[in-house]
Amino acid sequence: MTISAIKGMNDILPGEVETWQFLEQSARNIFEIYGFSEIRTPVPEKTELFCRSIGETTDIVEKEMYTFADKSQNSMTLRPEGTAPVMRALIQNRLYNQDSVTKLYYLGPMFRYERPQKGRYRQFHQLGAEVLGVEDPKIDTQVLAMLHHYFRSIGIDSVSLQINSLGCPECRPAYREKLVAYLESRLAALCPECQRRYLVNPLRVLDCKVPDCREATTDAPAMIEYLCEDCETHFSQVQKHLAALEIPFEVNPRMVRGLDYYVRTTFELVTDQLGSQNAVAAGGRYDGLVEGLGGPALPGIGFAIGLERLVLLKGNEKIAPGVPVVFIAALGDAAVDPAFVLMSQLQAAGVRAEMDYQSKSLKAQLRRANKLNARYCLVLGDEELTSGQVQLKNMADGTQTPVSLAGLVDLLVENNS
C-alpha cells in the first residue's frame, strides 16, 4: 500500500501552483498600496487563545479544532483562523505602539476538522488583513475598497458584496431578547436544528438554509432595525462612503457570523459558482477582541479570503507555465557531455535551457523539445563539435540560423531579455 495524504489535505501541484502564486503576488502588491505589512505567526497556538476569542459555543471551537497535547502535556491547537493569532502577536509585541493605526496582512494554512467537500478542506489557506486602532467608519469602507480593488485586479467579477451590522454590546442584548421571543412564537415551524439552537445562538436561525425556516422567519425582527444611535450612525456612514467610492453592495440583514467576536459592520463576498460554499471572503469589525485577550482597548476590523475558493473561481483560465528558451539535442554518445556543459553554461548565464538527460534517440529528444514548447532547438553532434557551428532552429516558424558555439550564449542572453 502506498501512503496517501491525510484526508482533506491536498497537494498543490505544478500547473495549479501558478494560479496560487499569481493570486498571492497580486495580494501583496495591492495590500501594500493600502499600507499593510505582512505578519507571520506560528501554525499552532495555545488552545486557550481560540476558546477565548472565537467563542466556546461556536462550532469551530466545539467540534472542528485540531487540538492535542504536546510532550509536556500543554494543550495546543492548529490555528483554525488567522485573526486571533495576529491579535495575540500584536499584544505580545506591542505592535500598536508604532503608530495609532496598525495594518497587517497574513497568508497561510488553517485547519478545521470538517468533512471535506468542494471548496472546503481540513487544511485550507486564508489570506487576511486586519486594521487596528481606528473606530471611524471610513476604515470599514477602506478595507472593503481594498477587497474590491483586489478582486478587480485578479479579474474576478462574479462575486457580490453583502454587508450587515450586528450592533454592539449596548444594543445587541435587547435585540436578542426580541428575536428569541419572536422565535419562541414560531417554534413549531422551525427545523429541528433551529429549535435546538434558538436560545443558544438565535441569530444563527436567521441564516438557516432550510426553506421552511426562512419561510417562518420572513418578518423576523432584524438587528439593523434595533441599532443604538452610535451603531446606526456608524453603519449609515459606511454605506455613504461605499456609495461615494462607487463600490456596489447590498445590505443583507440576515447575514450573521460564525465567530463570537464580531460587532457592528460585517460583510461577505458571495458567489453562486461554488455550490454551497458561497462565501469567498468574509470579515467584520471586532472592537472588543484585543481588550478581551488582555491587550489595550483597540478597535479592529478585518477580513479573510478563502484561497482554495479563490483558486476555484479563477481556475478556468489556466496560467501558462514557463517554457524553455532553448532545447539542446545530443546526437551520438560523444556529444552528450558537451551538450550538458553547454546547457549548464546557458543556465548560468540566465537562459532557460533544457536537454534530455538520458541518452535517447534523436527523434525522442526532438519530440520532447516540441512537447516542452521550447522556442529554439539545436542539434549537437560530431559535425557541430568539430566545426564549432550549430544550426539554431526557431521552433515556431522552422527557420534555421547558423551560429558559432562561442557566440551562442551571448546571442541567447540577448534574445532572452
Place this chain on the structure above:
RNA sequence: GUGGGAUUAGCUCAGUUGGUUAGAGCACUGGUUUGUGGUGCCGGGGGUCGGCGGGUUCGAAUCCCGUAUCCCACCCCA
C-alpha cells in the same frame, strides 16, 4: 456528526442479463514515412479489476454485507 455517488493501466474511462487468456483513448517506448520534431502506419511494456474480511454461485470486475479512501450534498464556514 448525517445522507448520496464513486473506486478497473501513469491519466480519463468502457466492460452489455454474473461465463474462458480484462479493453479503448491519451501518455510512455521501439521501428518506419515525412528534409532533424508536430502527421500517418506497424509494434512494445504496464492492471492479481482499491484493500481486507465475509456471503450468494459450478463460476464474481460484475450481486450482497462490513471496512478504507475520494467526490458531492447537509451541518457549518473562508
